[in-house]
Amino acid sequence: MKILVPVKRVIDYNIKVRVKADNTGVDLANVKMAMNPFDEIAVEEALRIKEAGIATEVVAVSCGVTACQETLRTAMALGADRGILVETDVELQPLAVAKLLKTIATNEAPQLIILGKQAIDDDANQTGQMLAALLGWPQATFASKVVVDAAAGKVAVTREVDGGLETLELTLPAIVTTDLRLNEPRYATLPNIMKAKKKPLDVVKPETLGVDVTPRLTTLKVNEPSPRAAGIKVADVAELIHKLKNEAKVIS
Amino acid sequence: MSILVIAEHDNASLKAATLNTVAAAAKINASLTSEIHVLVAGATCSAVASQAAAVAGVAKVLVADAAHYADQTAENLAALIHAYASGYTHVLAPATSNGKNTLPRVAALLDVAQISDIISVLDADTFVRPIYAGNALATVKSADPVKVITVRTTGFDPVAATGGQATIEAMSAGPDLGLSKLLGRELSKSARPELAAAKIIVSGGRGMGSGENYHTVLEPLADKLGAAMGASRAAVDAGFVPNDYQVGQTGKIVAPQLYIAIGISGAIQHLAGMKESKVIVAINKDPDAPIFQVADYGLVADLFQAVPELVAAL
Numbered sequence: 001m002k003i004l005v006p007v008k009r010v011i012d013y014n015i016k017v018r019v020k021a022d023n024t025g026v027d028l029a030n031v032k033m034a035m036n037p038f039d040e041i042a043v044e045e046a047l048r049i050k051e052a053g054i055a056t057e058v059v060a061v062s063c064g065v066t067a068c069q070e071t072l073r074t075a076m077a078l079g080a081d082r083g084i085l086v087e088t089d090v091e092l093q094p095l096a097v098a099k100l101l102k103t104i105a106t107n108e109a110p111q112l113i114i115l116g117k118q119a120i121d122d123d124a125n126q127t128g129q130m131l132a133a134l135l136g137w138p139q140a141t142f143a144s145k146v147v148v149d150a151a152a153g154k155v156a157v158t159r160e161v162d163g164g165l166e167t168l169e170l171t172l173p174a175i176v177t178t179d180l181r182l183n184e185p186r187y188a189t190l191p192n193i194m195k196a197k198k199k200p201l202d203v204v205k206p207e208t209l210g211v212d213v214t215p216r217l218t219t220l221k222v223n224e225p226s227p228r229a230a231g232i233k234v235a236d237v238a239e240l241i242h243k244l245k246n247e248a249k250v251i252s
Numbered sequence: 253m254s255i256l257v258i259a260e261h262d263n264a265s266l267k268a269a270t271l272n273t274v275a276a277a278a279k280i281n282a283s284l285t286s287e288i289h290v291l292v293a294g295a296t297c298s299a300v301a302s303q304a305a306a307v308a309g310v311a312k313v314l315v316a317d318a319a320h321y322a323d324q325t326a327e328n329l330a331a332l333i334h335a336y337a338s339g340y341t342h343v344l345a346p347a348t349s350n351g352k353n354t355l356p357r358v359a360a361l362l363d364v365a366q367i368s369d370i371i372s373v374l375d376a377d378t379f380v381r382p383i384y385a386g387n388a389l390a391t392v393k394s395a396d397p398v399k400v401i402t403v404r405t406t407g408f409d410p411v412a413a414t415g416g417q418a419t420i421e422a423m424s425a426g427p428d429l430g431l432s433k434l435l436g437r438e439l440s441k442s443a444r445p446e447l448a449a450a451k452i453i454v455s456g457g458r459g460m461g462s463g464e465n466y467h468t469v470l471e472p473l474a475d476k477l478g479a480a481m482g483a484s485r486a487a488v489d490a491g492f493v494p495n496d497y498q499v500g501q502t503g504k505i506v507a508p509q510l511y512i513a514i515g516i517s518g519a520i521q522h523l524a525g526m527k528e529s530k531v532i533v534a535i536n537k538d539p540d541a542p543i544f545q546v547a548d549y550g551l552v553a554d555l556f557q558a559v560p561e562l563v564a565a566l
Contacts (some may be wrong), residue, residue: 016520017384026388038502069474089374094356097367109536118502122383124368129326129356129487139326139429144495156435160495161349162448162504163439168325170432180502181495214364220378220391227526231548233539240533240551248531248548250452250510251566 001111038116044185076196077188097215098130117177128177138170253286253345255354258345265301271344271410279373287311295322305418318425323434330357371407385524406507450480458486459515499524518543
Protein backbone atom coordinates (compact mmCIF):
# COMPACT_ATOMS: atom_id res chain seq x y z
CA MET A 1 0.00 0.00 0.00
CA LYS A 2 0.96 3.58 -0.58
CA ILE A 3 1.06 6.35 2.05
CA LEU A 4 0.71 10.02 1.19
CA VAL A 5 2.24 12.57 3.56
CA PRO A 6 1.47 16.26 3.03
CA VAL A 7 4.19 18.54 4.43
CA LYS A 8 4.13 22.30 4.99
CA ARG A 9 7.00 24.78 4.95
CA VAL A 10 6.66 27.04 7.98
CA ILE A 11 8.73 29.32 10.15
CA ASP A 12 11.19 27.33 12.31
CA TYR A 13 9.52 26.61 15.64
CA ASN A 14 12.40 28.15 17.62
CA ILE A 15 11.98 31.56 16.01
CA LYS A 16 10.14 34.28 17.90
CA VAL A 17 7.86 35.86 15.31
CA ARG A 18 7.59 39.59 14.78
CA VAL A 19 4.56 41.37 13.43
CA LYS A 20 5.30 43.70 10.49
CA ALA A 21 5.19 47.41 11.22
CA ASP A 22 2.35 47.91 8.72
CA ASN A 23 0.28 45.17 10.43
CA THR A 24 -0.18 43.19 7.21
CA GLY A 25 1.29 40.01 8.62
CA VAL A 26 4.29 38.43 10.24
CA ASP A 27 7.80 39.26 9.05
CA LEU A 28 9.15 36.21 7.22
CA ALA A 29 12.01 37.94 5.38
CA ASN A 30 15.36 36.26 6.13
CA VAL A 31 13.76 34.03 8.72
CA LYS A 32 14.74 30.37 9.03
CA MET A 33 12.07 28.08 7.59
CA ALA A 34 11.58 24.39 8.29
CA MET A 35 9.13 21.54 7.96
CA ASN A 36 6.13 21.91 10.25
CA PRO A 37 7.01 19.80 13.35
CA PHE A 38 3.75 17.83 13.25
CA ASP A 39 4.48 16.95 9.61
CA GLU A 40 7.90 15.59 10.60
CA ILE A 41 6.03 13.26 12.94
CA ALA A 42 3.73 12.30 10.02
CA VAL A 43 6.71 11.51 7.77
CA GLU A 44 8.30 9.45 10.55
CA GLU A 45 5.11 7.44 11.10
CA ALA A 46 4.77 6.70 7.38
CA LEU A 47 8.39 5.55 7.24
CA ARG A 48 7.92 3.26 10.23
CA ILE A 49 4.87 1.67 8.59
CA LYS A 50 6.94 1.15 5.45
CA GLU A 51 9.88 -0.26 7.41
CA ALA A 52 7.49 -2.68 9.11
CA GLY A 53 6.77 -4.07 5.66
CA ILE A 54 3.17 -2.82 5.59
CA ALA A 55 3.56 0.06 3.14
CA THR A 56 5.51 -0.08 -0.10
CA GLU A 57 5.84 3.59 -0.95
CA VAL A 58 5.79 6.92 0.89
CA VAL A 59 4.98 9.98 -1.21
CA ALA A 60 5.47 13.48 0.22
CA VAL A 61 3.33 16.36 -1.09
CA SER A 62 3.69 20.06 -0.47
CA CYS A 63 1.58 22.98 -1.65
CA GLY A 64 3.01 26.48 -1.96
CA VAL A 65 5.91 28.48 -3.30
CA THR A 66 8.93 27.10 -5.19
CA ALA A 67 10.96 26.99 -1.96
CA CYS A 68 8.65 24.21 -0.67
CA GLN A 69 10.89 21.94 -2.77
CA GLU A 70 13.37 22.18 0.13
CA THR A 71 10.73 20.80 2.49
CA LEU A 72 10.07 17.94 0.08
CA ARG A 73 13.81 17.24 -0.15
CA THR A 74 13.88 17.08 3.64
CA ALA A 75 11.04 14.54 3.59
CA MET A 76 12.94 12.52 0.99
CA ALA A 77 16.17 12.75 2.98
CA LEU A 78 14.25 11.25 5.90
CA GLY A 79 13.12 8.41 3.64
CA ALA A 80 10.12 9.40 1.51
CA ASP A 81 10.41 7.82 -1.94
CA ARG A 82 9.36 10.79 -4.02
CA GLY A 83 7.84 14.23 -3.85
CA ILE A 84 5.07 16.23 -5.46
CA LEU A 85 4.94 20.02 -5.29
CA VAL A 86 1.74 21.86 -6.13
CA GLU A 87 3.37 25.15 -6.92
CA THR A 88 1.63 28.51 -6.51
CA ASP A 89 2.39 31.95 -5.14
CA VAL A 90 -1.21 32.41 -4.00
CA GLU A 91 -1.71 32.39 -0.21
CA LEU A 92 -3.15 28.95 0.41
CA GLN A 93 -5.83 28.44 3.04
CA PRO A 94 -6.72 25.01 4.49
CA LEU A 95 -9.77 24.44 2.25
CA ALA A 96 -7.70 25.12 -0.88
CA VAL A 97 -4.93 22.80 0.31
CA ALA A 98 -7.50 20.09 1.07
CA LYS A 99 -8.90 20.43 -2.46
CA LEU A 100 -5.41 20.19 -3.99
CA LEU A 101 -4.61 17.15 -1.86
CA LYS A 102 -7.90 15.56 -2.86
CA THR A 103 -6.92 15.63 -6.54
CA ILE A 104 -3.46 14.27 -5.72
CA ALA A 105 -5.02 11.51 -3.61
CA THR A 106 -7.42 10.65 -6.41
CA ASN A 107 -4.49 10.27 -8.83
CA GLU A 108 -2.18 8.45 -6.43
CA ALA A 109 -4.78 6.24 -4.70
CA PRO A 110 -3.03 5.88 -1.32
CA GLN A 111 -4.56 3.73 1.43
CA LEU A 112 -3.46 6.10 4.13
CA ILE A 113 -2.82 9.83 4.28
CA ILE A 114 -0.95 11.02 7.37
CA LEU A 115 -0.89 14.77 8.09
CA GLY A 116 0.26 16.95 10.95
CA LYS A 117 -2.70 17.94 13.14
CA GLN A 118 -1.95 21.61 12.73
CA ALA A 119 0.66 23.93 11.27
CA ILE A 120 2.49 26.11 13.75
CA ASP A 121 2.02 29.23 11.63
CA ASP A 122 -1.75 29.60 11.16
CA ASP A 123 -2.61 27.10 13.94
CA ALA A 124 -5.75 26.24 11.96
CA ASN A 125 -6.00 22.48 12.61
CA GLN A 126 -8.30 21.92 9.61
CA THR A 127 -6.62 20.40 6.56
CA GLY A 128 -6.75 16.70 7.51
CA GLN A 129 -10.39 16.84 8.53
CA MET A 130 -11.33 18.81 5.40
CA LEU A 131 -9.48 16.36 3.17
CA ALA A 132 -11.26 13.45 4.86
CA ALA A 133 -14.60 15.14 4.20
CA LEU A 134 -13.83 15.85 0.53
CA LEU A 135 -12.71 12.26 -0.05
CA GLY A 136 -15.54 10.80 2.05
CA TRP A 137 -12.95 8.90 4.10
CA PRO A 138 -12.89 8.23 7.85
CA GLN A 139 -10.54 10.29 10.01
CA ALA A 140 -8.61 9.91 13.23
CA THR A 141 -7.13 13.19 14.39
CA PHE A 142 -4.57 13.85 17.17
CA ALA A 143 -3.04 10.37 16.91
CA SER A 144 -0.66 9.02 19.56
CA LYS A 145 -0.59 5.44 18.20
CA VAL A 146 -1.30 3.99 14.77
CA VAL A 147 -1.66 0.24 14.09
CA VAL A 148 -2.35 -0.72 10.48
CA ASP A 149 -3.94 -4.08 9.67
CA ALA A 150 -3.59 -4.03 5.89
CA ALA A 151 -5.00 -7.54 5.43
CA ALA A 152 -8.22 -6.57 7.19
CA GLY A 153 -8.24 -3.14 5.54
CA LYS A 154 -8.38 -1.42 8.94
CA VAL A 155 -6.31 0.95 11.02
CA ALA A 156 -6.62 1.35 14.80
CA VAL A 157 -5.69 4.83 15.98
CA THR A 158 -5.32 6.01 19.56
CA ARG A 159 -6.20 9.69 19.86
CA GLU A 160 -5.30 12.31 22.45
CA VAL A 161 -8.62 13.87 23.43
CA ASP A 162 -9.63 16.34 26.15
CA GLY A 163 -10.44 13.70 28.74
CA GLY A 164 -7.55 11.32 28.00
CA LEU A 165 -7.23 8.78 25.19
CA GLU A 166 -9.64 7.06 22.84
CA THR A 167 -9.04 4.40 20.21
CA LEU A 168 -10.93 4.33 16.92
CA GLU A 169 -10.97 1.70 14.23
CA LEU A 170 -11.18 3.11 10.71
CA THR A 171 -11.82 1.37 7.41
CA LEU A 172 -9.05 2.05 4.89
CA PRO A 173 -8.47 4.25 2.99
CA ALA A 174 -8.30 6.71 5.85
CA ILE A 175 -6.88 9.99 7.14
CA VAL A 176 -4.72 10.22 10.26
CA THR A 177 -3.44 13.46 11.80
CA THR A 178 -0.51 13.36 14.19
CA ASP A 179 -0.13 14.59 17.73
CA LEU A 180 3.15 15.22 19.55
CA ARG A 181 3.61 11.86 21.19
CA LEU A 182 3.08 9.61 18.18
CA ASN A 183 6.81 9.16 17.66
CA GLU A 184 10.19 10.85 17.85
CA PRO A 185 11.21 11.85 14.31
CA ARG A 186 14.65 10.75 13.07
CA TYR A 187 17.29 13.09 11.72
CA ALA A 188 18.39 13.03 8.11
CA THR A 189 21.92 11.69 7.61
CA LEU A 190 24.31 13.35 5.18
CA PRO A 191 24.37 10.39 2.74
CA ASN A 192 20.55 10.38 2.75
CA ILE A 193 20.47 14.13 2.15
CA MET A 194 22.68 13.56 -0.90
CA LYS A 195 20.54 10.65 -2.08
CA ALA A 196 17.38 12.72 -1.70
CA LYS A 197 18.63 15.14 -4.36
CA LYS A 198 18.27 12.38 -6.94
CA LYS A 199 14.79 11.25 -5.92
CA PRO A 200 11.93 12.21 -8.27
CA LEU A 201 10.12 15.49 -7.55
CA ASP A 202 7.16 16.38 -9.74
CA VAL A 203 5.88 19.93 -9.96
CA VAL A 204 2.26 20.65 -10.88
CA LYS A 205 0.13 23.79 -10.88
CA PRO A 206 -3.28 24.18 -9.21
CA GLU A 207 -4.75 25.12 -12.62
CA THR A 208 -3.57 21.80 -14.05
CA LEU A 209 -5.36 20.04 -11.22
CA GLY A 210 -8.45 22.14 -11.90
CA VAL A 211 -8.61 23.57 -8.39
CA ASP A 212 -9.60 27.14 -7.56
CA VAL A 213 -7.33 28.17 -4.67
CA THR A 214 -8.65 31.70 -4.19
CA PRO A 215 -8.59 32.57 -0.45
CA ARG A 216 -12.00 32.66 1.27
CA LEU A 217 -10.88 34.63 4.29
CA THR A 218 -9.36 38.08 4.06
CA THR A 219 -6.84 39.04 6.69
CA LEU A 220 -7.65 42.66 7.53
CA LYS A 221 -4.74 43.12 9.91
CA VAL A 222 -2.28 41.35 12.16
CA ASN A 223 -1.40 42.75 15.58
CA GLU A 224 0.92 41.96 18.42
CA PRO A 225 -1.05 40.77 21.43
CA SER A 226 -0.99 43.32 24.24
CA PRO A 227 1.90 42.40 26.51
CA ARG A 228 1.33 41.49 30.13
CA ALA A 229 2.26 44.19 32.58
CA ALA A 230 5.66 43.50 34.11
CA GLY A 231 5.46 41.44 37.28
CA ILE A 232 7.65 41.41 40.34
CA LYS A 233 9.91 38.94 42.06
CA VAL A 234 8.95 38.10 45.62
CA ALA A 235 11.59 37.29 48.22
CA ASP A 236 9.98 34.28 49.85
CA VAL A 237 6.85 32.21 50.31
CA ALA A 238 5.48 34.53 52.99
CA GLU A 239 5.61 37.53 50.67
CA LEU A 240 4.05 35.49 47.87
CA ILE A 241 1.09 34.53 50.04
CA HIS A 242 0.72 38.10 51.28
CA LYS A 243 0.60 39.42 47.69
CA LEU A 244 -1.87 36.75 46.54
CA LYS A 245 -4.19 37.49 49.44
CA ASN A 246 -3.99 41.25 49.67
CA GLU A 247 -2.88 42.57 46.28
CA ALA A 248 -4.14 40.09 43.69
CA LYS A 249 -6.95 38.88 45.99
CA VAL A 250 -7.07 35.50 44.24
CA ILE A 251 -6.87 33.42 47.40
CA SER A 252 -8.43 33.99 50.77
CA MET B 253 -31.71 32.66 9.39
CA SER B 254 -30.25 31.76 12.75
CA ILE B 255 -27.01 30.83 14.48
CA LEU B 256 -26.33 27.18 15.28
CA VAL B 257 -24.19 26.16 18.27
CA ILE B 258 -23.02 22.55 18.49
CA ALA B 259 -23.36 21.33 22.08
CA GLU B 260 -20.39 19.74 23.84
CA HIS B 261 -21.63 16.90 26.03
CA ASP B 262 -21.13 13.29 27.09
CA ASN B 263 -24.77 12.19 26.58
CA ALA B 264 -25.41 12.80 30.29
CA SER B 265 -24.56 16.45 30.86
CA LEU B 266 -23.90 19.61 28.91
CA LYS B 267 -20.24 20.74 29.15
CA ALA B 268 -19.32 24.24 30.26
CA ALA B 269 -17.56 24.98 26.95
CA THR B 270 -21.02 25.20 25.35
CA LEU B 271 -21.82 28.24 27.52
CA ASN B 272 -18.77 30.13 26.26
CA THR B 273 -19.72 29.22 22.71
CA VAL B 274 -23.27 30.50 23.18
CA ALA B 275 -21.66 33.71 24.50
CA ALA B 276 -19.73 34.06 21.24
CA ALA B 277 -22.94 33.38 19.29
CA ALA B 278 -24.67 36.12 21.30
CA LYS B 279 -21.90 38.58 20.33
CA ILE B 280 -22.41 37.72 16.67
CA ASN B 281 -26.15 38.05 17.13
CA ALA B 282 -25.80 41.55 18.53
CA SER B 283 -25.68 42.87 14.94
CA LEU B 284 -28.14 40.35 13.50
CA THR B 285 -31.03 39.92 15.94
CA SER B 286 -31.67 36.39 14.80
CA GLU B 287 -32.09 33.31 16.98
CA ILE B 288 -29.52 31.08 18.63
CA HIS B 289 -30.21 27.36 18.28
CA VAL B 290 -28.24 24.58 19.96
CA LEU B 291 -27.79 21.17 18.36
CA VAL B 292 -27.52 18.22 20.72
CA ALA B 293 -26.47 15.14 18.77
CA GLY B 294 -26.02 12.07 20.92
CA ALA B 295 -27.63 8.89 22.20
CA THR B 296 -30.23 8.93 24.95
CA CYS B 297 -29.22 12.52 25.52
CA SER B 298 -32.54 14.04 26.61
CA ALA B 299 -31.01 15.26 29.87
CA VAL B 300 -28.48 17.25 27.84
CA ALA B 301 -31.27 18.72 25.74
CA SER B 302 -33.11 19.91 28.86
CA GLN B 303 -29.93 21.54 30.18
CA ALA B 304 -29.32 23.21 26.82
CA ALA B 305 -32.88 24.53 26.81
CA ALA B 306 -32.20 26.26 30.12
CA VAL B 307 -29.14 28.12 28.83
CA ALA B 308 -29.68 31.87 28.71
CA GLY B 309 -30.23 33.27 25.23
CA VAL B 310 -31.02 30.00 23.48
CA ALA B 311 -34.28 30.03 21.49
CA LYS B 312 -34.44 26.44 20.30
CA VAL B 313 -32.71 23.14 21.01
CA LEU B 314 -32.53 20.61 18.21
CA VAL B 315 -32.02 17.02 19.30
CA ALA B 316 -30.76 14.23 17.09
CA ASP B 317 -30.88 11.12 19.24
CA ALA B 318 -29.44 7.96 17.69
CA ALA B 319 -27.04 5.23 18.75
CA HIS B 320 -24.49 6.20 16.10
CA TYR B 321 -24.02 9.65 17.66
CA ALA B 322 -23.15 8.20 21.09
CA ASP B 323 -19.39 8.35 20.54
CA GLN B 324 -19.35 11.70 18.70
CA THR B 325 -17.45 10.29 15.72
CA ALA B 326 -16.69 13.05 13.25
CA GLU B 327 -17.99 11.36 10.12
CA ASN B 328 -21.56 10.89 11.35
CA LEU B 329 -21.72 14.19 13.24
CA ALA B 330 -20.38 16.25 10.34
CA ALA B 331 -22.87 14.68 7.93
CA LEU B 332 -25.71 15.53 10.33
CA ILE B 333 -24.60 19.13 10.88
CA HIS B 334 -24.05 19.58 7.14
CA ALA B 335 -27.60 18.39 6.45
CA TYR B 336 -29.07 21.06 8.74
CA ALA B 337 -26.54 23.89 8.25
CA SER B 338 -28.12 25.51 5.22
CA GLY B 339 -30.67 27.38 7.33
CA TYR B 340 -27.97 29.06 9.37
CA THR B 341 -25.62 32.00 8.85
CA HIS B 342 -23.16 30.72 11.45
CA VAL B 343 -22.24 27.31 12.83
CA LEU B 344 -20.20 27.43 16.03
CA ALA B 345 -18.56 24.82 18.22
CA PRO B 346 -16.15 25.15 21.12
CA ALA B 347 -12.50 24.55 20.17
CA THR B 348 -12.41 21.36 22.23
CA SER B 349 -11.00 18.13 20.85
CA ASN B 350 -14.52 17.27 19.62
CA GLY B 351 -15.12 20.65 18.01
CA LYS B 352 -11.70 20.73 16.37
CA ASN B 353 -12.24 17.20 15.10
CA THR B 354 -15.69 17.66 13.62
CA LEU B 355 -16.14 21.23 12.45
CA PRO B 356 -13.52 21.41 9.65
CA ARG B 357 -15.28 18.39 8.18
CA VAL B 358 -18.54 20.34 8.21
CA ALA B 359 -16.86 23.36 6.60
CA ALA B 360 -15.41 21.26 3.78
CA LEU B 361 -18.80 19.62 3.12
CA LEU B 362 -20.30 23.12 2.89
CA ASP B 363 -17.39 24.31 0.72
CA VAL B 364 -16.63 27.17 3.10
CA ALA B 365 -13.58 28.20 5.12
CA GLN B 366 -13.44 27.50 8.81
CA ILE B 367 -12.39 30.23 11.20
CA SER B 368 -10.54 28.44 13.99
CA ASP B 369 -10.20 29.42 17.62
CA ILE B 370 -11.77 32.87 17.59
CA ILE B 371 -11.13 34.97 20.69
CA SER B 372 -13.18 38.00 19.71
CA VAL B 373 -16.15 38.96 17.51
CA LEU B 374 -15.95 42.33 15.72
CA ASP B 375 -19.10 41.91 13.65
CA ALA B 376 -21.06 39.07 12.05
CA ASP B 377 -18.31 38.49 9.44
CA THR B 378 -15.15 39.63 11.22
CA PHE B 379 -13.28 37.82 13.94
CA VAL B 380 -9.97 37.88 15.79
CA ARG B 381 -7.94 34.70 16.14
CA PRO B 382 -4.45 33.94 17.44
CA ILE B 383 -1.79 32.69 15.04
CA TYR B 384 1.85 31.67 15.60
CA ALA B 385 1.15 30.27 19.07
CA GLY B 386 -0.60 33.47 20.08
CA ASN B 387 2.39 35.65 19.22
CA ALA B 388 0.21 37.47 16.71
CA LEU B 389 -3.52 38.16 16.45
CA ALA B 390 -5.13 38.09 13.01
CA THR B 391 -8.35 39.94 12.23
CA VAL B 392 -10.08 37.96 9.49
CA LYS B 393 -13.21 38.61 7.45
CA SER B 394 -15.24 35.86 5.85
CA ALA B 395 -17.25 36.25 2.67
CA ASP B 396 -18.74 32.75 2.85
CA PRO B 397 -22.54 32.34 3.11
CA VAL B 398 -22.15 30.16 6.21
CA LYS B 399 -19.46 30.99 8.73
CA VAL B 400 -18.10 27.86 10.37
CA ILE B 401 -16.31 28.81 13.55
CA THR B 402 -14.57 27.18 16.49
CA VAL B 403 -14.53 29.28 19.65
CA ARG B 404 -11.65 29.51 22.08
CA THR B 405 -13.58 29.31 25.30
CA THR B 406 -11.18 31.50 27.27
CA GLY B 407 -12.05 34.42 24.95
CA PHE B 408 -15.70 34.60 26.04
CA ASP B 409 -17.24 34.69 29.49
CA PRO B 410 -19.88 31.96 29.75
CA VAL B 411 -23.58 32.81 29.57
CA ALA B 412 -25.75 31.68 32.47
CA ALA B 413 -26.59 27.97 32.49
CA THR B 414 -30.09 28.74 33.68
CA GLY B 415 -32.84 31.22 32.96
CA GLY B 416 -33.49 30.24 29.35
CA GLN B 417 -36.70 28.63 28.15
CA ALA B 418 -35.91 27.23 24.74
CA THR B 419 -38.22 24.91 22.89
CA ILE B 420 -36.91 21.40 22.28
CA GLU B 421 -37.39 19.93 18.84
CA ALA B 422 -36.56 16.34 17.87
CA MET B 423 -34.83 16.02 14.52
CA SER B 424 -34.50 13.01 12.31
CA ALA B 425 -31.05 11.46 12.54
CA GLY B 426 -28.82 11.02 9.52
CA PRO B 427 -27.58 7.62 8.37
CA ASP B 428 -24.79 5.72 10.11
CA LEU B 429 -21.92 6.00 7.63
CA GLY B 430 -20.09 3.12 9.32
CA LEU B 431 -16.66 4.58 8.51
CA SER B 432 -15.22 4.49 12.01
CA LYS B 433 -15.97 2.84 15.30
CA LEU B 434 -14.89 3.43 18.87
CA LEU B 435 -12.83 0.59 20.30
CA GLY B 436 -12.30 2.07 23.73
CA ARG B 437 -11.54 5.07 25.91
CA GLU B 438 -9.09 5.59 28.73
CA LEU B 439 -10.33 8.74 30.38
CA SER B 440 -8.59 10.27 33.37
CA LYS B 441 -10.71 10.07 36.48
CA SER B 442 -10.25 12.92 38.88
CA ALA B 443 -12.24 14.55 41.62
CA ARG B 444 -10.49 17.83 40.81
CA PRO B 445 -12.04 20.60 38.72
CA GLU B 446 -11.82 20.30 34.93
CA LEU B 447 -8.62 21.94 33.68
CA ALA B 448 -10.30 24.10 31.05
CA ALA B 449 -12.86 25.51 33.48
CA ALA B 450 -10.85 25.70 36.72
CA LYS B 451 -10.46 28.93 38.71
CA ILE B 452 -7.05 27.91 40.03
CA ILE B 453 -4.51 25.70 38.26
CA VAL B 454 -1.36 24.20 39.73
CA SER B 455 0.92 23.21 36.88
CA GLY B 456 4.22 21.33 36.92
CA GLY B 457 7.05 21.04 34.43
CA ARG B 458 10.28 19.24 33.80
CA GLY B 459 11.64 20.63 37.08
CA MET B 460 9.42 18.18 38.98
CA GLY B 461 11.96 15.53 38.05
CA SER B 462 9.59 12.55 38.14
CA GLY B 463 5.95 11.57 38.10
CA GLU B 464 6.23 10.63 41.75
CA ASN B 465 7.53 14.07 42.67
CA TYR B 466 4.81 15.68 40.57
CA HIS B 467 2.14 13.95 42.64
CA THR B 468 3.72 14.11 46.10
CA VAL B 469 4.74 17.76 45.82
CA LEU B 470 1.89 19.31 43.81
CA GLU B 471 -1.18 17.38 44.96
CA PRO B 472 -1.17 18.79 48.52
CA LEU B 473 -1.05 22.30 47.04
CA ALA B 474 -3.85 21.57 44.58
CA ASP B 475 -5.88 20.06 47.44
CA LYS B 476 -5.43 23.17 49.61
CA LEU B 477 -6.43 25.50 46.79
CA GLY B 478 -9.16 23.32 45.27
CA ALA B 479 -7.20 23.62 42.06
CA ALA B 480 -7.05 21.66 38.81
CA MET B 481 -3.69 20.21 37.86
CA GLY B 482 -1.84 20.89 34.64
CA ALA B 483 1.56 20.31 33.12
CA SER B 484 3.96 21.50 30.46
CA ARG B 485 4.70 19.45 27.39
CA ALA B 486 8.08 18.47 28.86
CA ALA B 487 6.38 16.88 31.86
CA VAL B 488 3.91 14.99 29.66
CA ASP B 489 6.61 13.83 27.23
CA ALA B 490 8.69 12.62 30.18
CA GLY B 491 5.74 10.52 31.29
CA PHE B 492 5.12 12.32 34.61
CA VAL B 493 1.41 12.75 33.79
CA PRO B 494 -1.04 11.78 30.98
CA ASN B 495 -1.55 13.89 27.84
CA ASP B 496 -4.78 15.48 29.02
CA TYR B 497 -2.80 17.49 31.61
CA GLN B 498 -0.93 19.41 28.91
CA VAL B 499 -1.36 23.18 28.75
CA GLY B 500 -0.03 24.92 25.65
CA GLN B 501 -0.31 25.82 21.98
CA THR B 502 -1.37 22.31 21.05
CA GLY B 503 -2.71 21.19 24.41
CA LYS B 504 -5.35 22.90 26.49
CA ILE B 505 -5.76 26.66 26.46
CA VAL B 506 -6.60 27.92 29.94
CA ALA B 507 -7.27 31.27 31.56
CA PRO B 508 -7.91 30.74 35.27
CA GLN B 509 -7.96 33.39 37.97
CA LEU B 510 -4.67 32.00 39.27
CA TYR B 511 -2.09 29.90 37.43
CA ILE B 512 0.83 28.59 39.46
CA ALA B 513 3.67 27.39 37.24
CA ILE B 514 6.09 25.22 39.16
CA GLY B 515 9.33 23.99 37.67
CA ILE B 516 8.18 25.21 34.24
CA SER B 517 10.75 27.12 32.19
CA GLY B 518 8.14 28.79 29.99
CA ALA B 519 8.64 27.82 26.33
CA ILE B 520 6.54 30.00 24.00
CA GLN B 521 4.38 26.98 23.23
CA HIS B 522 3.50 26.69 26.92
CA LEU B 523 2.95 30.43 27.35
CA ALA B 524 0.50 30.29 24.42
CA GLY B 525 -1.75 28.09 26.55
CA MET B 526 -1.80 30.09 29.78
CA LYS B 527 -0.75 33.69 29.32
CA GLU B 528 -4.35 34.95 29.42
CA SER B 529 -4.59 33.81 33.05
CA LYS B 530 -5.56 36.66 35.38
CA VAL B 531 -2.70 36.14 37.81
CA ILE B 532 0.39 34.06 37.07
CA VAL B 533 2.77 32.81 39.74
CA ALA B 534 6.06 31.17 38.78
CA ILE B 535 8.28 29.15 41.09
CA ASN B 536 11.57 28.20 39.48
CA LYS B 537 15.15 28.00 40.66
CA ASP B 538 16.46 29.49 37.39
CA PRO B 539 16.16 33.31 37.69
CA ASP B 540 16.49 33.62 33.89
CA ALA B 541 13.63 31.23 33.05
CA PRO B 542 11.32 32.88 30.47
CA ILE B 543 8.29 32.07 32.64
CA PHE B 544 9.26 35.03 34.85
CA GLN B 545 8.60 37.40 31.93
CA VAL B 546 4.88 36.65 32.08
CA ALA B 547 4.60 36.01 35.83
CA ASP B 548 2.93 38.60 38.03
CA TYR B 549 4.72 37.11 41.01
CA GLY B 550 7.95 35.24 40.55
CA LEU B 551 9.71 33.29 43.26
CA VAL B 552 13.24 32.15 42.54
CA ALA B 553 13.53 29.11 44.77
CA ASP B 554 13.96 25.37 44.92
CA LEU B 555 10.44 24.11 44.38
CA PHE B 556 11.00 21.11 46.66
CA GLN B 557 11.39 23.54 49.56
CA ALA B 558 9.09 26.35 48.45
CA VAL B 559 6.01 24.29 47.58
CA PRO B 560 5.77 22.38 50.90
CA GLU B 561 6.37 25.71 52.67
CA LEU B 562 3.53 27.22 50.65
CA VAL B 563 1.22 24.31 51.51
CA ALA B 564 2.04 24.66 55.20
CA ALA B 565 1.40 28.41 55.19
CA LEU B 566 -1.92 28.37 53.34
